[in-house]
Every structure is written in C-alpha cells, then in structure tokens.
Amino acid sequence: MSNIYTIPNGNPFYLCGDWNSRVSDIEDYIRGIDFLPERNVVDFTPNSYGDLFCEFLSNINCYILNDRNFINNDFTFVSTRGSSVVDYCVVPYEKLSFFQNFEVIRARTLIEENAAVGSYDPKHIPDHSLLCWTFVTPGNSTSRVRTINDR
Template sequence: MDRGHSCIQEYIAVWNGNLSLVDRDDFVHGVDLVPTRDVIDNTVNLYGELLIDFLVGINFCMLNGRYETGNNFTYISPQGRSVVDYVLVPHEQIPLISDFQVLPISSIIDQYNADVPCSLPDHSILQYTLDLSGFVTPHDDVAPLSSDVTSSTKWYSCKHIPKGFLNNDSSVLLISQTIDRIQKTVDNANEIDHAYDDFVDLIHQEMEDKLPVLKKNSGPVPKKSFKKPYWCNELQNQWDMTSRCEREWLRSKAGVCVKARLKQKYCDERRKFDRLNRKLKQQHQKQKQFNLLDKLNQADADFWKIIGNLGIANERKQKLPMEVKLEDGTVVSDVHSVLSNGESDL
C-alpha cells in the first residue's frame, strides 16, 4: 500500500494503493446494514485480502461500486485497467454521501473543454457529494444559492472608475460604521458577517449606479486547447477517436476476446494521438526557431523584443494601457500626448 490520508476527522479516508480486491463483501451479513458492491475488477492479490479483513474489523466499507451510476476503473492506461483508488467510510456515514462517481481524465477533458496535457494521467478522479448539514450550523437569514446565479451575474467595467466612487457622505458613513461594528464585535462571528454583508451590498449598489455593465460575449465557444497554438482539426479528431475507443473498452460487458480487441484498438489510437501530438509540437517549435533566426539574420529591431516576450509568464502578463486621463476628464491614447503629459507631471 502506498499511502492513505483521512479528512473531516475520522469520518472519511481516501486510499491509493497497489492492491486489487477480490469479490468479497467488506461487511458482515446479517449484522451490518450496508448495500452490496458491484465489482468490476476481479483481479486478486494479498493486499486486497488484508484490506478487506481490516475494513470488516473496524466497521468501515468502500464506496466504489455501491451506487447505481458512476462506477468505473480508477486506473486506465495502455497497459491495462484496474480499481486501485478507494473511498473508505464508516458504515454510519454512508447516508451522508451521494453522487459518487469515478471520472476518467479523458471524460473530464471533454466535459470542460480543457487543455490536453502532454502526458495524460493514468488515475481517474473520485468525486462525491458530502452532506455536512449535521456538522455546520447554517445562518437562518442566509438564503440558499439559486441554480441560475451564474447566468444572472453582471460583469462591470472597472477600467475607468469615477472619482465619486465610494466618496459620497452616505458611503463614507457606512464604511466608518462597518469598521466600528467589526472592532466592537470581534468575538461575535454573526455580527461580523452582518457588517460584511452590509458593506458588500454598498459595493454592489455603487457599482450598479456608477460603473458600466459589460456586454456578455454571445460568440462561439473557444476551441479546445487554446494554450496549444499547434492544436488543429486533425489532432482534435484523433483525440475524439481515442476517447471514444476508451469508453467502448471500459463499458464493454462482452467476453474476453472482445475486450482484448477493444483494448488493442484503444492502445493503437492512443499511440497515434501521442505521436501526432509530439510531431505537431516539434513542428511548431522548429517554426518558431526559424522565425527567430530570420529576425536575427535580417538585423530586425524587433528581435530582442521577441526574445524578451518568450515564456508563459509573459503571455499571461497584462500590459499597461498607453493612455492618460486629462484634467477635463478626456482619455487620450496618442503616444506623444501621453509622454508629454507624463513629462509635465514630473
């Protein structure tokens, strides 16, 4: 066994180990009221037998395979598939957990349109919902979040904040009162929360009154892997084929020969994707090198600017706008006017 760690005191344990469990019950029939498991990995080794005996002795059980949906292999690679990651809980804590799912990395990438890493992880994600209402005392006056919060969220432009923002008498008075309330009720969490909520309402009202609302982008969804400049339709199609073959292999209930054929098909498509990904990446890097050499041979003045802008940190860095706000409130972006204004200020 590699490692195990517990969270939420002694209630839940998440275990990752080099073990496989036999199709044995991890509870005592007629004594423990625990639903049976749907075992999809029938490989057996000594560590799995020892873990089963240990769980029976301490009244723990595993969540894998105990729910109608979401059961899947936790380790998936061209070498094979198996269940080696588990969530272990006491018997009395099973009602607190719902929506247990094992999500392969490929399904997460497809679902969230995420960037495909150079080396795809072999282990799946174990996801579940934990009910903590019996451990956390909710505020009576806090309304539950609605499902359409995201769709109704407003985005404000903070590019040009007016001088009167939070600078009127009522705003200054409420800010002072909030500071006084927090200082007087440091030991009372509810009072601090109420003071903070009032201050947040003030900020929202000021933004609503004095800041322009940004228009939502109604354009098409950006294509996958925008961080990879070499991503193309050919690579996308090969990734879709690899994901489809993986799902067919994992969900197959056929015999050994059919499963072996589906596994071989997945391995072939996975190798094709890896080779194509490396090939396009190398071509892109070579093309960038050739462009730099051309700039150097031509003694282009932009050569050192391009060198200085290389790297992920520079791509994420926000550039300061070349503009200045004049005394009459107008904003100018002309380089000469900006430099002249800065020179006069100095």
C-alpha cells in the first residue's frame, strides 16, 4: 500500500478489490474538513479491518466510492454463508466528480441475464459481485469501468 504515495497529486486513479474490510457506517473521511455525500450503507456489520481501512483512507485523502453516486447499491459478497460488503472502489477525494453511476451487479444476475438456461452450473457462480462506474474526464470523454474479483 505504500505505493499509493508515489501517485502524483491531482492525478485521478482508483484502487478496487476485495479488502476484507467491513466498514459499515464508519466514516471514511474527516468530518468538518472533507465534504462528501453521505454513503447509503447496506452492510451494517463492521469488523476491525474496517476501522483500519477507514483510518488509512482518511490519511491518504481517498474515500470509498461504494454507496455514493450510485445507480444500484448492493452487497459485494453473496453466498450461502451470508452477504456483506468487502469489495470496494477507492478514489481520491478531489476527483469525486470524475466517478459517477456506481453500480454493484451480482454475478448471478449477470449470468442469468446473459447465459443460456442450463449452460452454467450454479455451483460455479462467483460469490463476488461486479463493480461498475462511469469515469468522466474534464474533456467530456466517458468510459464505463467494470471490475470483478475471481475467487
């Protein structure tokens, strides 16, 4: 994670993946200094990694894109053992406006909408969801970004 400090200030970037952190409604910014839209939390069970993760984000002036600027918010891990939010997209505070239309799409939904019935074994559907968002640059160029963690 120390490589985060090598990214030049002002450059947009994102870090996305399975952080094994459940942040619940823990603040990922410094209240009174940073002014961000409130997160619309779906997982209200924090863990100790969530505290550390949010402290780290505050220190590097980044925040969680999940639950903000979204068009569909959902759990990022769904299995027979339960559901949680452990996959996050992290972006720099000053580039909030570049990241729009955040969406969580469950793997099962993707397969059911795009694969022929019977062409897949339900036991082999990933338990992590797809994270998507639109990246808008100042020159009006847009890109749809999709990530997924294969496990």
